Amino acid sequence: MQIVLDVQNLNIWYGGIHAVKGVSLSIEKGDIVTLIGANGAGKSSTIRAIAGLVKGYRGTIQYTDAGGTQVQLNNRPPEDMVRMGIALSPEGRRILPHLTVEENLRLGAYSRKDKAETASDMEYVYNLFPRLRERRGQKGGTLSGGEQQMLAVGRALMSRPDLLMLDEPSLGLAPKLVGEVFGIIREINRQGKTILLVEQNALAALSIANKAYVLEVGATAVSGTGEELLQDPRVRDAYLGA
Amino acid sequence: MFVQNFFNALGLGALYGLIAVGYTMVYGILRLINFAHGDIFMLGAYFVFFATIQYKLPWALGVALAIGGATLCGLLVDRIAYRPLRGAPRISALISAIGVSFFLQNLGVVVFTGMPRAVIRPRELTNPLPIKDIIPLEFLQAGRIGEVRLIPLAIWVPVVSFLLVAVLLWIVYKTKPGLAMRAISRDIETTRLMGVSVDRVIALTFALGSALAAFAGIMWALRYPRVEPFMGVIPGFKAFIAAVFGGIGSIPGAMIGGLILGFVEIMSVAFFPHLSGYRDAFAFILLIFILLVKPTGLLGERMEEKI
Numbered sequence: 001m002q003i004v005l006d007v008q009n010l011n012i013w014y015g016g017i018h019a020v021k022g023v024s025l026s027i028e029k030g031d032i033v034t035l036i037g038a039n040g041a042g043k044s045s046t047i048r049a050i051a052g053l054v055k056g057y058r059g060t061i062q063y064t065d066a067g068g069t070q071v072q073l074n075n076r077p078p079e080d081m082v083r084m085g086i087a088l089s090p091e092g093r094r095i096l097p098h099l100t101v102e103e104n105l106r107l108g109a110y111s112r113k114d115k116a117e118t119a120s121d122m123e124y125v126y127n128l129f130p131r132l133r134e135r136r137g138q139k140g141g142t143l144s145g146g147e148q149q150m151l152a153v154g155r156a157l158m159s160r161p162d163l164l165m166l167d168e169p170s171l172g173l174a175p176k177l178v179g180e181v182f183g184i185i186r187e188i189n190r191q192g193k194t195i196l197l198v199e200q201n202a203l204a205a206l207s208i209a210n211k212a213y214v215l216e217v218g219a220t221a222v223s224g225t226g227e228e229l230l231q232d233p234r235v236r237d238a239y240l241g242a
Numbered sequence: 243m244f245v246q247n248f249f250n251a252l253g254l255g256a257l258y259g260l261i262a263v264g265y266t267m268v269y270g271i272l273r274l275i276n277f278a279h280g281d282i283f284m285l286g287a288y289f290v291f292f293a294t295i296q297y298k299l300p301w302a303l304g305v306a307l308a309i310g311g312a313t314l315c316g317l318l319v320d321r322i323a324y325r326p327l328r329g330a331p332r333i334s335a336l337i338s339a340i341g342v343s344f345f346l347q348n349l350g351v352v353v354f355t356g357m358p359r360a361v362i363r364p365r366e367l368t369n370p371l372p373i374k375d376i377i378p379l380e381f382l383q384a385g386r387i388g389e390v391r392l393i394p395l396a397i398w399v400p401v402v403s404f405l406l407v408a409v410l411l412w413i414v415y416k417t418k419p420g421l422a423m424r425a426i427s428r429d430i431e432t433t434r435l436m437g438v439s440v441d442r443v444i445a446l447t448f449a450l451g452s453a454l455a456a457f458a459g460i461m462w463a464l465r466y467p468r469v470e471p472f473m474g475v476i477p478g479f480k481a482f483i484a485a486v487f488g489g490i491g492s493i494p495g496a497m498i499g500g501l502i503l504g505f506v507e508i509m510s511v512a513f514f515p516h517l518s519g520y521r522d523a524f525a526f527i528l529l530i531f532i533l534l535v536k537p538t539g540l541l542g543e544r545m546e547e548k549i
Contacts, residue, residue, distance in 0.1 A: 051435060082437030094432040096425050107425050110418065111437030159437060 001028040003064060004163055004194050005050065005086075010059035012045050020045050020057070021218040027163070027196055027211075032189050034197040034205040034226070036239060037215035043198040044091055046215070047167050050196070051088040052078035066162045083111050087161035091168045091198075093152040097141025101132050104140050104151055108158030118158070125154040128184060146177040153181070157188070164188065165196045170204060178204055202239035206230045214239070247512045249396045253465065255504020256403035260458040261481030262488065262496035263407060264451025270427045270491035271447055273332055277339040278319050279455055280478020281346035286312035286456025287463035287473060288354055291361055301364050309456045315346075316452025317445055325441060350471030358470035361463045367395040399461050406454060407497050414493065419446055427491065476522065483529045489542025498540060503528065 005027040012020040020042040027033045035043045048054050050061055050073065061073040065085050073081065081088075087108075095104050105125060109118045126133035129150040135143060140151060149169055156164055166185065170178040178201060186208050189195050199205035206212055209226035214235060222235060229235045261283055268276045289308035293299045299307070323342045327335045371392045414420040422443045425433040434440055462477065463469050480503060488499025503525055511518045532539060 053431065053435070078431075078434040079437050079439050082435065088435055090432060090435060094429060094435075096428050096432065098428060099421070099424060103421055103424075106418075107421055107433070107436045107438075110422060155436070 003027065004029050005064075005196070006062045007046070007050065008060045008062075010046060010049060010057060010061070012042070012049060012054055012057045019218055020049070022059075023215065023218070023220055025213050025220070025223075027194060029194055030189075030192065031210040032185070032195045032197060032208055033211045033213070034199055034209040035213050035215055036199050036202045036205055039200070040217075041215040042218040043215050044167055047088065047165050047196065047198045051086065051165060052076055052081045063163075079111070082159050082161075085162035086165065087156040087159045087163070088165040089152045089156040089167065089169065091171065093148045095140040095143075095148050095151045095155065097139060099140055100137055101140060101143070101151060102136045104155050105132075105158050108155035111159060117160075121158055121160055125157055128187070129154055145172050146174070146181070149173060149177075149181055150184075153184070161193070163194045163196060165198075167198045168200060169197070170199060170201045182208055202235070243512070246391065247508050249392060251505040251508035252501070253396055253399040253504070254508060255501035256400040257458045257461055257500070258477070258481045258484045258503050259497035259500025260403050260406065260454045261477060262485040262500045263410065263493055264455045265482050265485040266488070266490055266493060266496040267423075267447050267451050269485070271423060271444060272324070272335070274324065274335050275339060275482065276451075277478075278323070278342040278346055279451065280474035280481070281343055281350070282312050282316050282319070282452045282474070283455040283459035283462070283477060284350060284469075284471060284474035285315050285346070286459030287469045288350070289456070290460045290463060291359060291469050295362055305460055308460055309453050312456030312459070313449050313452045316448045316455070320445055320448040347471055347475070354471055356471060358468045361467040361469060363395070363464050363467050367398065367464060368393045371397075395464055399465070402457075406457065407493070410450060410454070411493060413450070419443055423447055480525045483525050486529060487532050487539055489539030492539070492541040495539055495541030
């Protein structure tokens, strides 16, 4: 299988704090890969480094784009990542509250020049999230938490990424909505997108992941397929509450 | 007399508004008060002076060159004085802005000399309009309007100013770079995640603001036909007041603030001639008043976010 993203020995410091200590991970094309772990385990830092939002980290991040070209991502700005096919739906959703739903989606497609295909992708997002179509003219800030999460995912999809990264999509959502959002993530994956998912909701994440990494205080503690980790006694004790 | 004052105020207010728009746009995006903005206004006026009076270029070409030159200066200011400080605390950029402002004024003294220079205005803009031929004098008297003496400049300044602001609003609300500007004003990091080259969009913002300020400077030089290196200071301050008054961050607010300020200044002197010495103070009294009553300005909104 083709490796889309390969992270080797990632180290991140914030001031004197060594937040990520030698994390390595690889993502195969067409997979859902998840990073789980407690608060402060380094999950978000890792995904933010891949997206270009962390400066001055050590280690290598290698990306293979849809055409098969290998690119070193180290310390490139975030706007480059989008153009190369990596999109991040950030933690806390970060939709723009003063822009309409449609403007938020158009912003997601900012780097694209293909107008007709952008319009068809907007249609695709509206079909995926019919609620967004209903509210297309509404300001983002007036949406409910669940709708904002859908908008954040839809906005990331608007760049037509090859690798979709989702940082805590279940954060602050009611359990019923978590199920709905994860159903859609799986649906997006089935249509061929490679997904990197950072989650605190380990059960939900592991049940849809092909591969999972458990991070603990900045380092990989366990890794395996989603199925394996669901059965792993250490993971069950620490993250599944069983 | 009233009609005369009305057009006077409209022109002055429109120019304050045009400068204020530049302040408000930069503030909206970077939370930076670009103190050098008034000096870009001054440069625009000087450039048109040199192009048309020194080098005898035709007016249209001179105006275009002056706006282009001042816009380039605005871009340079951003590139040299603000961009390197983008990650730094906001106060550093503010101090840098004050430094640039002093630098440009003093550079103006060195290069252009401190002597005010007279601007010779083109005839077409200053020959009084044949109002008596259009509206019969009896009609004006019946309406208690009296005799009006208007020059084309008094009409052109507000008309073109409003047109320019309309174009600007179209750019900000209907185009892709405009969408990016509005996004940056709330959340720079997320906007970068969407593939926007933030530095380029900020440069565009400075370019638009500088072009408007340069145009205002040129019109100012034609109204009070002279240029001098410190001519941008007081109009700059007042336009800043207009921007705060209208609600900083809001483009229509800046224009409305500018107009109100123009009317307050002209009308206060028209109705209370003995207070004319306090003319500049009115602007500042207005600012203090609005800050006490509505700190966000007329059209400003509080930054609220739903988490």
